[in-house]
Amino acid sequence: MPQPKTLYQKIFDLHTVRDLGDNQYQLFIGLHLIHEATSPQAFAMLREQKIGCRYPQLNFATADHVTPTDDEARPFNDRLGEDMLSQLERNVADFGITYFSPDARANGIVHVIGPEYGLTQPGMTIACGDSHTSTHGAFGALALGIGTSQIRDIIASQTIVVNKLKVRRVTIEGELNRLVSAKDVIMHIIKEMGPKAGVGYVYEFGGSAVEGMSMDERMTLCNMAVEAGARCGYVNPDETTFAYLSGREFAPKGQAWDRAVQWWRSLASDQDAVYDDSVVFQADDINTMTTWGINLGQATSIGKRIPTWTPDEATEQDEETFEGALQFMDVEPDQPLSKIKIDVAFIGSCTNGRFSDFEIVAKELKRTGKKVHAGVKALAVPGSHEVYEQMRSSGVTRILTDAGFEVRLPGCSMCLAMNPDKLVGAEVCASSSNRNFKGRQGSPTGRTLIMSPISVAASAVEGHVADPNNTFA
Secondary structure, eight states, X not given: OOOOOOHHHHHHHHXXXXXXXXXXXXXXXXXXXXXXXXXXXXXXXXXXXXXXXXXXXXXXXXXXSSOOSSOOOSSXXXXXXXXXXXXXXXXXXXXXXXXXXXXXXXXXXHHHHHHHTTOOOTTOEEEESSGGGGGGGGGSOEEEEOOHHHHHHHHHHSEEEEEOOEEEEEEEXXXXXXXXXXXXXXXXXXXXXXXXTTTTEEEEEESHHHHTSOHHHHHHHHHTTGGGTOSEEEEOXXXXXXXXXXXXXXXXXXXXXXXXXXXXXXXXXXTTOOOSEEEEEEGGGOOOEEEOSSSTTSEEETTSBOOOOOOBTTTTBOHHHHHHHHHHHTOOTTOBGGGOBOSEEEEOHHHHOXXXXXXXXXXXXXXXXXXXXXXXXXXXXXXXXXXXXXXXXXXXXXXXXXXXXXXXXXXXXXXXXXXXXXOOTTOEEEESSSOOSTTTTSOTTOEEEEBOHHHHHHHHHHTBOOOHHHHTO
């Protein structure tokens, strides 16, 4: 009898080119996604060595990090961004790589358009020069963020050298409370286990709460597996996965589709697979969450107060780090989170820039008639042109605009400081992105509060950190 395996073990074994010893393996990469921010040096190294692209049909590129969201006209006002995009255009043309370009309105955040085009599929090994490549694990894929030298290696050989990881099963059982989202789930996990708990692991997410999630929600969950310290995260493929992929441009068609689905089903972790570790969370214990400090472990339920420092082995947080976070964020222990005023509200990013993220906000704004607070700048930035068009055609754009949001063109926007959308001075931003460390949103003194899209919307309405279950009661 064959030994039971997890999905991770099955995919890893299927893609291993050779065992290099000392827990190092040469792994074939079935899909390589490229963007403008981390690839220029890789292409430069290949040119210097006169090496081309080994399998151009397995490499796809887009523009996302540097693209302005208010005006896509070329050349960009930001000279560095224009230079990076020009380099990408030259490189993909010279190396024969498919390019989803802004000129064709085909671009978007790489981790949004990969699934939209049907490029992301179960059983794949996927790599991209971006840590949040873990997003694609939602489809039952092994998806790895990589560095510039590995981008070079994949273009040249379609392989990279990796270590084999341990597998932790993270089970969430039960039904989520009203307006509690996948973002709150992963933030709860990080808060309870710590942002370094996943080091050396891949996380397999499962349980009834995960099985009930849409693909958009599963992508949010896996997107932030890296923020939990894991190398990547995944969900076993099921009918929800197949329904999402059916009919998409690069998905199999006809009889090939039937064969693919049969194979995809076989990849799910065996019922008696052995895990290196397992943890269980109850959905009913999870509430709407926000960060209050400068890392993802410094988070709590929105309805609570900023904690007082106590030694915590799980989060490995020391008193100096805790006090430094309080000082930087200009908050105090035991202060109600609702006392934190915000200047900017941002809904978007590879974590929460999909149509359903904006749809839930529009639904609650329309139902309650709430408007953005006069002192808040609110941005809604879709993750792709497909999302942008869905928002426009469904009426979501009009609802958001009428409520006081500015709906922008697709891009990474305020998730990181590589385009014109940045915080100014000590502004406080309620953000649906994924990181809150100092300077992440452009200003060295700017402050970031990570939360779900609906919590961002509630905070935008109130002008301070707010629980959406109260704002949209």
